[in-house]
Amino acid sequence: MPGTPLSSFAMPHEVAAAIEPVDPAAQIALLERRLARAEAARAAAEHLLEQKSRILAAANTELTARQDKLSTSLERRTRQLLDAQRVAGFGTMLWDIKHQQLELSPQVQVMIGLEPGSAVKTYRSLVRGLLREDRRRLLDWMHGELLARLERDHCIKYDGQPCQGSPGPCEEALREYRIEVRCPAEKGGEGVRSLRIMAQFQVDSQCRPAMIFVTVQDITRQVRADNEAAALRARELQRLADLERLNKELLLAREQADLANDAKSRFLAMMSHDIRTPLNGVIGMLSLFDESTLTAGQRRTLALVRSSGDQLRVLLNDIIDLARAEAGKLALTPGPTNLVDVLTDGADFWRHLADDKSLSLDIVLAPDTPTWVEADSVRLRQLIDNMLSNAIKYTSEGGVLLKTRVLPSGWLRTEVIDTGIGIPAHRRTELFSEFSQLNLLGSEPGGAGLGLAICQRIIEVMGGRLGVDDAARGSCFWFEIPVVRIPVPKRVANPVVRSLRGADGRVPRVLVAEDLATNRIVVEGCLRKLRCEVHVVEDGQQALDAVGSGEAYDLVLMDMAMPVMDGPEATRRIRALPGELAQLPIIALTAFTRPEELEPMMAAGANDSVAKPIVIDDLYRAISRVLGIPVEDDVAH
Amino acid sequence: MKGVIIAELVRWIEEAFSPAVADAVIVRSGLPGNGVYTTVGNYPHTDALAMMGALADISRQPIAVLADSYGYWLASRFMELYPEMFEGYTDAVTFLRDVDGQHHREVTKLYPDARTPSIVVVIDGEELTVSYGSHRPLADVAHGLVRGYIDYYGDDLEVIRDPGSPGPHAARFLVRKPARVLSG
Numbered sequence: 001m002p003g004t005p006l007s008s009f010a011m012p013h014e015v016a017a018a019i020e021p022v023d024p025a026a027q028i029a030l031l032e033r034r035l036a037r038a039e040a041a042r043a044a045a046e047h048l049l050e051q052k053s054r055i056l057a058a059a060n061t062e063l064t065a066r067q068d069k070l071s072t073s074l075e076r077r078t079r080q081l082l083d084a085q086r087v088a089g090f091g092t093m094l095w096d097i098k099h100q101q102l103e104l105s106p107q108v109q110v111m112i113g114l115e116p117g118s119a120v121k122t123y124r125s126l127v128r129g130l131l132r133e134d135r136r137r138l139l140d141w142m143h144g145e146l147l148a149r150l151e152r153d154h155c156i157k158y159d160g161q162p163c164q165g166s167p168g169p170c171e172e173a174l175r176e177y178r179i180e181v182r183c184p185a186e187k188g189g190e191g192v193r194s195l196r197i198m199a200q201f202q203v204d205s206q207c208r209p210a211m212i213f214v215t216v217q218d219i220t221r222q223v224r225a226d227n228e229a230a231a232l233r234a235r236e237l238q239r240l241a242d243l244e245r246l247n248k249e250l251l252l253a254r255e256q257a258d259l260a261n262d263a264k265s266r267f268l269a270m271m272s273h274d275i276r277t278p279l280n281g282v283i284g285m286l287s288l289f290d291e292s293t294l295t296a297g298q299r300r301t302l303a304l305v306r307s308s309g310d311q312l313r314v315l316l317n318d319i320i321d322l323a324r325a326e327a328g329k330l331a332l333t334p335g336p337t338n339l340v341d342v343l344t345d346g347a348d349f350w351r352h353l354a355d356d357k358s359l360s361l362d363i364v365l366a367p368d369t370p371t372w373v374e375a376d377s378v379r380l381r382q383l384i385d386n387m388l389s390n391a392i393k394y395t396s397e398g399g400v401l402l403k404t405r406v407l408p409s410g411w412l413r414t415e416v417i418d419t420g421i422g423i424p425a426h427r428r429t430e431l432f433s434e435f436s437q438l439n440l441l442g443s444e445p446g447g448a449g450l451g452l453a454i455c456q457r458i459i460e461v462m463g464g465r466l467g468v469d470d471a472a473r474g475s476c477f478w479f480e481i482p483v484v485r486i487p488v489p490k491r492v493a494n495p496v497v498r499s500l501r502g503a504d505g506r507v508p509r510v511l512v513a514e515d516l517a518t519n520r521i522v523v524e525g526c527l528r529k530l531r532c533e534v535h536v537v538e539d540g541q542q543a544l545d546a547v548g549s550g551e552a553y554d555l556v557l558m559d560m561a562m563p564v565m566d567g568p569e570a571t572r573r574i575r576a577l578p579g580e581l582a583q584l585p586i587i588a589l590t591a592f593t594r595p596e597e598l599e600p601m602m603a604a605g606a607n608d609s610v611a612k613p614i615v616i617d618d619l620y621r622a623i624s625r626v627l628g629i630p631v632e633d634d635v636a637h
Numbered sequence: 638m639k640g641v642i643i644a645e646l647v648r649w650i651e652e653a654f655s656p657a658v659a660d661a662v663i664v665r666s667g668l669p670g671n672g673v674y675t676t677v678g679n680y681p682h683t684d685a686l687a688m689m690g691a692l693a694d695i696s697r698q699p700i701a702v703l704a705d706s707y708g709y710w711l712a713s714r715f716m717e718l719y720p721e722m723f724e725g726y727t728d729a730v731t732f733l734r735d736v737d738g739q740h741h742r743e744v745t746k747l748y749p750d751a752r753t754p755s756i757v758v759v760i761d762g763e764e765l766t767v768s769y770g771s772h773r774p775l776a777d778v779a780h781g782l783v784r785g786y787i788d789y790y791g792d793d794l795e796v797i798r799d800p801g802s803p804g805p806h807a808a809r810f811l812v813r814k815p816a817r818v819l820s821g
Contacts, residue, residue, distance in 0.1 A: 009653055009706070011696055019695070020657045030660055037663075037673050041644075045675035052677070 082106060089218030095123070096211055097150065108216050111195060112183050131192065134181040138197075141179045146199060150209055176200050180219070194223040261326075268323045275316055276591040277516065280613035283309045284522025287529075287616065313613055318450040325457035332461055336489045337377040339370055339412075346384035347402055353392050360399030361392070368406045374484040379458050386451040387416040387477045395420035395474060411464070412483045420474040428468050432456045455479070508554040508627060509533045513543035513570065514589065515562040519612070523557060523589065526616050530623070539563050540570030547574050547581060554627060557610075560590040560601055571604035585626040589614075638682040638773065639744075639751060641718070642711075644674040646685055649710050650692060658695060665691040679750070682773045701777045708781020712789060729790040730765050730812070733783065734758045754779065765812040774805030783810050 011019075021027045082105060085091055091108030095101070102123060106116040112129030114120065123142065127135050177199040185191030196219045202211040286306050294302065324330045347363050354361040384402070391400040398419025407413050423431065432452050452466075459466040464481035510532045514520045520536050527534045535551070537543050539562045547553065556574070560567040567588060575582050588601035588609040598609050608622045623629070650659040663672030666687040674680060693700045716723055722740055726732040737756040744751050754771035756779075769779040780798055787794050799809040 009696060009698060011654065011658070015695060015697070019661045020655065030657055033660055034656060037671065040671075040673040041675050044673060045677055048675060048677045 086110070089220075091216045093126075093214040093216065094211055095214065097209055111193065111216060111218055113187055130181050130183045134183075138179065138181050141177075145177050146212060174200070180223075185220070192220070193218060194220045265323060268320065272316060272320050272591065274591075276612050277519070279309065279312060279316065280591065281516070281518030281522060283313060283613045284525065285518065287522075287525070315450075318454055321454050322450055322457070325454065325461075330457055330461050332376040332379060334374050334376050336486060337373055337375040337380065339373050339375070339380075339483070340365065342377055342380050343384060343402060343404065343414075346381055346388060349385070350388045350392055353389070354400060357392065357396065359392060359395055359397070361388075362399065362401050364401065364403045366403075366405035369404045369412070370406070370483065370485045372486050372488050373412075374486050376462075379462070383455050383458060383479060384414070384416075386455050387479075390451060391416050391418035391420065391475075391477070394418065398473065407480065410482070411480045413478060413480045415476050415478040417471045417476045418474040419471070422470065422474050423468055425470075431468060432466070507531050507533055508623065508629070509535070509552060510623075511543060511546055511551075511553045511556045512536045512589075513538070513540060513556065513562065513567070514559045515539055516559075519559070522614060526614055526619055527557075529616065530620055532623075540565030540567060540573075543570050544573050547584060548577060553584060555623060556584060556586045557589045558586050558601070558606065560588060567606075568600040568604040571601060571606055575605040587622050587626055638680055638685060639676075639748065640674055640678040640680055641676040643680050643682075643685045643688075644676050645711060645714055646688060646707060647672060647674060648714075649707050650688070653706065653710070654692075654696065658692070661695055662688050662691040665695065682775075686774070704775065704777035705781040705784075708778035708783075709785040709788075710781070711778070712782050712785020716789060727790070729787040729792050729794070730760070732786060732790075733765065733767055733812070734760070763814060767810045767812060768807070769810070770807045772806065776802065776805045776808035779808065780810060783812070787812070 021030050085105055085107040089107070089111070091105045091111060093105070093108055094103040096103070102120055104120055104126075108126075109116050109118060109120070112126055114125070114129060120126065127138055130138060178197065180194060180196050182192045182194050185193040196217045197214060198217075199212050199214045201209045202213055204210045283306075286302065286309060289302060321330065343365065344363060347361055351361050388400065388402065395418045400419075401415075401417045403415045403417065405413055432455075456466055459479055459481065462481045464479055466479045467477075469476045469478065510527055512520065512523050512527070512534060514523060514536070515538050520538075524534050524536055535546065535553070537546055540558070541564045543556060543558065544565065547556065558567045558571060562570075565573075567590070571586050571588075574584060574586065586606045588598060588606040589612065590598065590601070590609065591612045601609065607626045610619050610622045647659055647663070650662055659672075666672075666684070668684055668687060670680070670684070674684075689700050689703060692698075692703055696703070722743070723732065726735075733756075737753075737758070741753040741756070744753050752772065754769055754773070754775075757768040757770075759766045759768075767783060769776055771779075780796070784796050787796060793814060794812050795815040797811045797813070799811060802808040
């Protein structure tokens with residue numbers, strides 16, 4: 001069957017004989033039937049063709065109208081596209097590879113400085129429009145990228161296999177080629193226009209390059225913005241580097257300042273120790289004088305020497321306080337404090353000075369002033385002393401009034417009002433500076449100018465406020481501090497001290513270890529005034545020997561810095577002794593007052609400390625605390 | 638059915654047999670149009686089936702053989718009638734590959750109401766499978782057409798009809814190089 005030739009059908013003879021006309025009449029009849037069919041077919045075809053012609057004419061009219069409409073639409077859209085390209089600084093090119101024809105949108109011609117509509121036959125005309133240094137680069141790019149792709153004539157898939165173009169363009173056909181070049185912004189001008197050229201091949205069904213579609217975008221603004229951003233970034237980086245350098249310098253400077261400050265603090269500590277030690281001797285020895293044996297002249301001289309010594313002690317304490325405040329180490333030691341006593345004691349202390357100048361010194365405590373508060377009584381007294389002494393110092397007639405009241409906020413406000421020379425408003429800020437002396441007309445020179453500066457620091461630590469206002473005459477210095485009221489403590493006695501006695505009525509036996517003879521005499525004198533039994537040794541080793549000798553002591557006063565064996569070592573060894581001896585109360589006796597300087601003694605096991613120059617009340621209180629002996633007042637006996 | 642298929646059928650009967658046979662087939666078929674067909678008209682495909690049936694009766698040949706021969710002959714007529722359709726083709730395989738995608742598409746552009754058969758071509762190495770499917774039972778004509786194109790291009794290929802093909806509405810043809818049998 002397959003391959004059956006056209007003429008291979010042979011009709012059976014009887015069939016052919018029956019069908020094929022033999023006589024002329026039958027042949028004519030057959031011919032007439034065929035002719036009639038042919039004519040009928042022709043007529044039908046003509047009719048159909050006429051119908052189709054009419055349809056075609058109508059279709060033609062419709063198509064013409066549609067074409068006109070499309071042409072108008074195309075024209076409008078082309079114009080819109082060109083306008084859009086002009087506004088966006090964007091142009092297109094189409095390179096027909098087969099026919100070697102280049103088609104440019106007008107905007108491309110404008111961008112590379114050609115007259116719009118001018119004939120551009122080859123890409124070399126475009127290249128000539130660029131800056132000289134960019135021409136070679138563009139040609140290299142074209143030859144290296146685009147033409148190489150053309151010469152290869154077939155796509156290579158990314159896996160290296162030739163692409164057959166089926167079922168569609170391979171990845172390479174979709175690849176974008178891009179380069180950025182520059183051309184003069186205008187003819188003869190110095191301005192530069194930056195262009196980004198992007199090309200993509202359009203391929204035929206076999207994935208062979210047919211056209212290259214190219215877009216040209218004016219990126220001058222973007223490049224300028226990028227350059228400015230880069231410059232800005234460079235400047236910022238430079239600034240950052242400068243700041244880092246400056247920061248390093250500042251850190252170095254701060255380290256140096258910290259070192260200098262530490263050195264100053266150490267210097268101050270050493271100096272205060274070195275000054276305190278002889279001062280301790282002077283003041284201590286003065287307190288041992290039995291005035292009853294002196295003449296009136298000697299008593300006056302003694303009073304002057306005592307006064308000078310006290311001033312020197314106050315000044316020394318002020319300097320140390322200021323150094324502590326600057327180092328941020330001014331700390332409070334709050335405890336149960338009788339506020340009324342602190343205020344009245346302060347006033348009483350300064351009353352003799354007011355009397356000397358014929359000034360009144362009055363206290364007015366508001367009824368709601370609390371008696372017992374949780375506060376640092378020493379610092380509170382320091383504030384009162386400073387303000388009262390200043391008021392008396394700068395007042396020549398009239399008087400001084402100490403007033404307190406409780407503010408609605410619960411804070412305590414204390415005022416010291418004088419009738420002195422007053423402080424001009426514009427100079428008040430100077431008052432609280434260190435070493436500040438206003439030297440106002442009519443004022444007496446004196447002091448180091450540290451008092452109010454220290455008060456300011458103390459108030460800051462307390463979290464309060466300090467200030468000065470005008471009074472009716474003179475000034476009103478005030479401070480406001482938060483206070484915590486507390487109930488009356490159970491076992492507190494009159495702080496006026498005179499002697500110590502244990503529960504059994506026996507006076508304490510005290511061992512004193514001190515290397516300096518003057519200090520030994522002072523401490524011994526103080527203790528004897530407190531009616532203690534005293535045994536004195538000269539260094540830590542002797543103290544250790546004394547404790548271990550079997551002699552029963554109630555207490556050891558231990559100096560820190562001593563030859564042979566220092567205080568901390570001796571303390572440690574006593575604590576290592578067997579039995580009850582290890583529990584022997586030890587009070588550190590030292591001119592070092594900073595907490596970190598006391599630390600070796602406290603770490604070695606000392607129970608308490610007393611600063612030199614010795615204030616006899618402080619010594620008394622410390623012994624009371626350590627031995628648990630209630631305070632007694634000989635006056636009451 | 639497009640008029641060209643049925644008009645060319647009458648022509649083929651006249652050439653392959655005789656004008657008298659064609660006349661007898663028309664008369665015997667009892668066709669409503671009395672065998673008047675133009676290439677620009679549209680006619681029911683049942684007319685062609687009726688004529689094939691009448692021809693089989695008269696000639697005492699199987700319809701399948703007649704339809705295949707007609708298809709084979711029609712291939713060369715298409716080349717005469719529509720030479721632009723074959724422009725650019727140098728081998729039957731490439732032409733067959735494009736039949737459904739391009740040529741039938743052109744037909745439907747010209748005659749939107751035309752229902753062309755579907756021709757799916759799969760190339761697997763050196764073998765080509767042509768699958769025919771139509772609402773008209775003319776798979777034998779399609780077979781003849783495929784053979785006609787291959788012979789026209791002079792390609793050394795054989796066409797094997799898949800015996801598992803479901804019937805006259807659908808068929809699968811395997812086109813490949815003929816197996817060489819070495820004798821002696």
